[in-house]
Amino acid sequence: MIGHTPTVRNDLDQIRAAFVGTPLAGLPIGHGPAGTVLVADVDPDRLHPAWQAADALVPVLGRRPVLVTDDFDGTLRFRPEPEPGPSESELRAFAEAAEASDPWSIYHHYSEDEEVYEGEVGYYARGVAGVALTALVSDVALPTERQALERTLYDRLLADADLHARVFASVRFLTRTDYWYTPNSVLLMLLPTSDIRSSGYWVDFYGALTSEYQRRLAEVLAQWRHRWDARLVASWGTMLQFQVGRPPAPGDEAWAAAGQLKALAPNLDLNRWEVAVALSAGDAWFVHNRP
Template identity: 40%
Template sequence: MMNSPGDIATLLDGTPLAGLPVSRDRRGAVMISGIRPDGLLQAWRAARELVPTTGRWPVLVTDDWGPMDISPGGGPVPPLESELLRLDDAARSTDPWERRRTWMHEPIRDGLVDFIMTSGHGVDLTSRVPRPAVLEPRLEVEHRLYRYVTSNPELAAHLLDRTRYAVQTDYWFTPDSVQLQLIPTDAPWLAAGFVSLFEVGAEDLAAALWQWHSQWGAELVASWDTMLQLVVNRPPPPGEQAWTLAGQILSLASNLEMHQWELAVALPASEAWFIHRRP
């Protein structure tokens, strides 16, 4: 792993990051400052290509630290190597989904039926699909709606046209001031030890990132505290895998305004994911 800011600055010559200030923080990360907001993905990709040489995974972050980043001694607390090993073990053994969205297994309330059966993207299934049975769990209702939509190619294509925006990088948030953080590991899921997502513990976040990276080639690009942004190399095929993944994403992205049956239609066309979770 490269540790010298000077050596890393030299390595950046000839890339979009050339000439930018490079420093090292107390957490063991190397920080590249002065990232242009209109070139965030280009900057990240330049650093991503150098991971085999630097041994450091790049994550875009804002250039301010919140209270959780500061130790009693006044500086950010670095995850020790042993802590990263423990986090890696947890990422591979933790089920990050079992305690989330438990309300999806509860009987659907009558007042929610029309809301769930109507897309915010111009698809109304209230007259196409039989209304839910008494005490039918919401998860089963939405699963039935998803199977109906995907059984109708014209309807699925129409909904995909309306929801594709949510799985493209154009949908991403862009802060005013950004740094590129090169964390001291080449494992993208261990970024959970250096960044945060609102109300999600480091072990759950690491486990989610590990599962998504292993199965779908998802790579963390940016963390804005209440938001994560990832690129995806192997999106799921239509069907049960897309359905399951949509539930996983929504269990973290509680402020992504989309039903699970809608997101599952969009995911096979995804190039990027946006995880938005705010108070």
């Protein structure tokens, strides 16, 4: 259900009052683009606490928060008057189309189609983070699909506690908030909806430049929230950052999540088996998709 409270979402004074006692207290507030509200001068060193304060107020304000930056976008500025956003019917149609879509039919990582031939196993089993695991898959018949090789490697890695600990130590940076990108100038954008899918209408992401991809991204937001309690914290244009409340368990869950993350983030320079190891023990996801 698409949820918001019109009189609350347009009342800047009420938003200011709700911010009292939070890291957002006293910050400049104004009308943003397409029905949003912008909160300026967010401390880059306290991004996560600022977002968490706004996220806790969603039931009060009816507005879902996302951190944005004007480092690359000159349109993110206060408007003198509220700027109309999409109509109720338009937003409902957007959310319904998103729910009916299959995001993973178009978000597809190129590595899923690769095959591994003689002499190439060491490259895929070495790992970007520097732990070589060629011996774990030395008996795999070649050629084979890359994803089959990586899944075999991942399963065998899970059975070796010492090797798994070494790999985890090398890839744990991926799911830590200190790995997140920090812009010079940060604003908090309060979207005029509390609905997860509908919020995708306003998300600026290089991986969703068309209306079709925008709807698919909205469905990703809804699926990840339902399955992993993954909440969108920031959208920096080519990067998305998520707080994750239920990290996937090692095995099938982590493997599935790693595949989806790689599909959405083609510029994430880790193998899928490395991502799967990292995702089971961290509460912060980083998506990178750039030209």
